[in-house]
Amino acid sequence: MQAQAVAELRVDEVLDALHPSFASGTHSAATISPTLLVTGLAASPGAASGLAAIGSQAVLDLVAAGNQVILIATETTPADVAAMGLSAGIVTARGGLASHAAVVARGWGIPAVCDAREVIVEAEGFWVGDVHIANGTPISLDGSTGEVMLGDREVTSAAPGELLSTAISEVLGWADRIAAGRMAVLANADTAADALTARRLGAQGVGLCRTEHMFLEPGRLEIVQRAILSSKDMSSTRADLDELVTAQRDDFSALLAAMDGLCVTVRLLDAPMHEFLAGAADAVAAQQWREHNPMLGVRGVRLGLLRPEIYAAQVRALALAVSNRLAAGGDPRVEIMVPLVSTASELAAAASAIRSAWRETLETVDRRGVAAAEAFPRIGTMIETPRACLVADRLASEAEFVSFGTNDLTQLAFGFSRDDVQSRVIEPYVAGGLLATDPFATLDSDGVGELIAMTLQRAKSVRPDIRSGICGEHGGDPDSISFAVAAGLDYVSCSPYRVPGARLAAAQAVLRGADVMMSE
CATH class of the missing domain: 3.50.30.10 (Phosphohistidine domain)
Structure with a gap:
């Protein structure tokens, strides 16, 4: 029944x-x-x-x-x-x-x-x-x-707290039990408010916290702009980074409190320069970061390795937040994700820097919060480039989990600009039968899906228990979730308001798989 x-x-x-x-x-x-x-x-x-x-x-x-x-x-x-x-x-x-x-x-x-x-x-x-x-x-x-x-x-209107009827909520509870052990549904949440909404809607954790989005409120964007634009030789650099640490420490503390007892995966800064330096007060310095193809420029781990003090500041903020939550009797659970990795050496360098910053931070904090935090958080990477798929076995020597950023992976696999091709290419292609569906809406199982399957095979050859999931927008699409279940991924992560639909889609995919096995 x-x-x-x-x-x-x-x-x-x-x-x-x-x-x-x-x-x-x-x-x-x-x-x-x-x-x-x-x-x-x-x-x-x-x-x-x-x-x-x-x-x-x-x-x-x-x-x-x-x-x-x-x-x-x-x-x-x-x-x-x-x-x-x-x-x-x-x-x-x-x-x-x-x-x-x-x-x-x-x-x-x-x-x-x-x-x-x-x-x-x-x-x-x-x-x-x-x-x-x-x-x-x-x-x-x-x-x-x-x-x-x-x-x-x-x-x-539909207001939080009155979102789902009792009947729908009950069916979603049954769905969770059906999907348990096969597919977890997490949320992409960047603030405590997002996390609380996601938790209320049934998310089992945060699969993607985009730290650059923590700077989007009024007065916050300038903090990350100053951190990026500051010179290593300027006396103001330390003050800029300290401001970043303070802001993110408080944000992380609130987010971890909202998700207490559930895992939060924190992605280090992945800020396309054309977005985050737009309108920067220091226009001359910002001009030095100008790029012709910003989505393929100094993003993700590249920024973290070229400006290591920025990633170190973020790790310091997270370690302080974890320590504070532990001292307050909370149960913070965190993972750190390195974005846009393409080489094993990038990930190894980033992981080493993360552990060093974490260790150094804990030496400075109240011992009440240190004991349980001394074990390093799990470190993983977002798989967004085809090269990362090809060298997944080498990445797995450092990565304890992999999360597929299917927005960028789709963009790079097809050579499509995800912001430019929608009406000019995708719509006429779908209408003309050149594409079965919009690959940015439903995962391309033939191409991108094969890259995911290859990644899992190669990563598990080195680390059989590696945890894997999808954190791109496909994480909320029912057909993409069905692919994720069949591929053996552990979770999908999607926007908070897509969580209930994803919970249902995950269970339905598990049921379809059971029916197929029974028919065979």
Whole structure:
């Protein structure tokens, strides 16, 4: 009976319960009836209605006046995060399912439409064809269909704590028992608030804490900018790094408290320079970091090895947070993940530096928090490059776990820019039968899946008990989860609001596998 209920519940039913939707056929009599303006990429589910706000400053101004707003931008960067958090919905003219706007919106449960290529953004409004929509004009969007409409519509809200009915919650409990031991569902969570939401929705831990996202709140971005731009010869460098340590120590402490007793996987800084140095106060220094192809430039472990003091500061902050939580009687459990590794020597150098920074930090703290923290946290790596897949046996000599960053792995396997090809290539390819599905939405099992299978085989030849999972956006997609179960991965990690659907999809994949075995 329980297995049948799990098999019959649809993932979209669960997701619909988590997000706001339009009340059928309703709009304000004071405004234009909703008229379709443009259809873009359905990047984050749910419905929203509000005043069009072009750019972050317009959002801040309209919200300060008591309005609900829809942020309109060509694309978003970390500098826009404060405005994004105040918006009821987000529309961007560019960017795919793994773009900054899409990832942040899904993480926060904000409806979003991306890659709406017909939208031309100007300072005081935007154009769709020959229609001009000025700042402050009522618009609506449906992040589940990709539709953006002129005019407002009544939205029925879903609030945390009232997200899932008792019946759905009970079925998801059965799903967890079915998937137990085969597939764990973790969350991508960067703040204590994200973690609490994920835990409330059934996440079994944090599979990806993107530390660069901890600097997205007002006043925080400048901290990481100064740390990157500071010269090793400048007397201000130590102060910049100390500020980074203090900020991250407090953030880690709150995150570990929210996930007390559950594992939190912390990814060290992976900040594309074009995003994190945009608008930096020291424009001259920032210019020295300018890159022609930023997503393939000084990111991840490369930054950590070129500027080792930055990764050391992050490890110090995490060690202090763990020590403080232990001293307070908490049960912090952490792993450290090194991003964008392509060579075994990179990982070995990074792992050595991590252990050194951890050891040195613990020598300076209150002994109450040291004893249980003296064992080094598990160190692993994010598999994002095809070369990392090929040398997985050598990586496994250092890595105690591997987590597939399938957004970048897909991008590099296909040679697709994940932010540029959505409407220009992916849509016509799918429509013409050249691709079966969008590989950024559903994992490409024939290509990227083969890279994952190769990685597991080679890594397990050296470390049979190596832990493995997916932490890209595919971690919340039912078909991709089915692949993960069949491939023998241990977990998937996804945005908090995708966790309930992932729990159901994992159990359904386990049930399908059991049916196949019985039929054989």
